[in-house]
Amino acid sequence: MSTTLSIKRWNPLMGEWVIIAPATSGRPWSGTLISSTQEELPVYDPCCYLCPGITRAEGKVNPRYSGIHVFDNDFPSLSMDYTAAGQDVPARGICRVICFSPHHNTTLSRMKEEEVHSVILAFRDQYRELSAIPGIEHVMPFENRGKVIGVSNPHPHGQIYSTDFIPSIPLTRYNNARKHLEENGSCLFCSILEKELKSGIRMIAENDHCAAFVPPFARFAYEVQIYPRRHAPSMTDLSGEELFSLAKIYREILVRYDNLFEMPFPNVTIFQNCPSPPGIDPRPYHFHIEFLPPLRSPDKLKYLAGFESGGGNIVNPALPEESAEALRMTSTVHYTE
Numbered sequence: 001m002s003t004t005l006s007i008k009r010w011n012p013l014m015g016e017w018v019i020i021a022p023a024t025s026g027r028p029w030s031g032t033l034i035s036s037t038q039e040e041l042p043v044y045d046p047c048c049y050l051c052p053g054i055t056r057a058e059g060k061v062n063p064r065y066s067g068i069h070v071f072d073n074d075f076p077s078l079s080m081d082y083t084a085a086g087q088d089v090p091a092r093g094i095c096r097v098i099c100f101s102p103h104h105n106t107t108l109s110r111m112k113e114e115e116v117h118s119v120i121l122a123f124r125d126q127y128r129e130l131s132a133i134p135g136i137e138h139v140m141p142f143e144n145r146g147k148v149i150g151v152s153n154p155h156p157h158g159q160i161y162s163t164d165f166i167p168s169i170p171l172t173r174y175n176n177a178r179k180h181l182e183e184n185g186s187c188l189f190c191s192i193l194e195k196e197l198k199s200g201i202r203m204i205a206e207n208d209h210c211a212a213f214v215p216p217f218a219r220f221a222y223e224v225q226i227y228p229r230r231h232a233p234s235m236t237d238l239s240g241e242e243l244f245s246l247a248k249i250y251r252e253i254l255v256r257y258d259n260l261f262e263m264p265f266p267n268v269t270i271f272q273n274c275p276s277p278p279g280i281d282p283r284p285y286h287f288h289i290e291f292l293p294p295l296r297s298p299d300k301l302k303y304l305a306g307f308e309s310g311g312g313n314i315v316n317p318a319l320p321e322e323s324a325e326a327l328r329m330t331s332t333v334h335y336t337e
Contacts, residue, residue, distance in 0.1 A: 006019060012180070013172075013173045014173065014176070020318075021317060022317060041154060042104060042105060045155070048153060058075075064102075067118060069102075070099075073095040094136065094162040096162075104154070107145070108251065109254035116248075120247045121243065124236060127141065131162075135164050138163050138170060138276060140167070140271065142158060142270045145264070148301060158269075171275065174275055174285055177189065189288065190286060201321050202214045202320055203328070209229055217320075218318075220294070220302060221295065226250060228286075232287050255330075256330040257291070268292040271289055273285075273287055
């Protein structure tokens with residue numbers, strides 16, 4: 001355990017302090033422990049509503065797809081058709097599901113680079129299509145992975161939420177980046193990346209077009225962000241070569257996560273593209289992928305309790321430099337191979 005005393009670091013993207021308190025990781029623990037026991041899954045599950053050829057709960061039938069399959073969520077949180085009575089405002093948007101593979105028992109970390117590249121391209125295409133729809137102001141592709149964060153279906157899949165408003169975190173980041181551009185004439189994200197590349201102490205992986213690091217203001221013990229080296233507001237601004245490099249480093253980080261504790265690593269992965277309302281200036285924003293894993297150790301979750309839930313500032317139980325070293329020391333060959 002690190003002997004570092006509690007410190008606070010400024011998160012310029014969110015305009016808030018993050019408390020780094022490694023000493024808290026040594027507290028006695030009598031709460032819930034997470035099991036790393038791995039469930040053996042079949043290649044095809046006739047009870048899974050995401051497998052090829054299955055009739056879903058609403059009666060629609062999945063095609064016998066062999067690659068990627070995208071469809072509108074049968075039970076969406078948002079819909080362009082929703083209405084509301086009285087003073088209520090309808091929650092309008094489009095929710096989609098993207099199946100990464102027809103194989104029920106695989107994960108992105110165990111798929112080949114070219115398969116992961118296909119997933120990246122599918123997310124890009126969905127962003128392009130959905131952000132062009134009138135009334136849509138933000139498109140967020142993401143993957144929730146692991147039972148401990150509430151995932152009910154282990155079939156490899158992600159989701160896409162397209163909303164008629166800009167969610168608070170992307171909006172805050174955009175506004176802070178716009179302010180930085182106005183005051184300094186440069187991209188806030190590019191400035192963060194330049195400092196991380198120069199320092200190197202929190203870097204995990206890099207290639208010709210992308211870099212992955214634990215941010216100095218990480219809110220989660222093993223939080224990682226991937227930035228394209230070249231300034232690009234959204235995925236659609238990246239070249240074919242850059243997208244392939246992104247897929248390679250994306251897969252590498254997922255493999256490193258699994259290898260860290262030799263278990264399928266629970267995670268929330270978010271593709272942060274520039275908001276897309278009419279007339280917005282895309283220059284301040286910089287596309288990035290962020291991983292927000294809930295584990296603080298192999299058997300313990302990070303919970304947001306009183307101070308964090310009520311106050312809004314996060315207490316990270318791990319020093320980002322030590323988390324980066326742990327991930328950097330893991331193998332890039334999946335532990336099951």
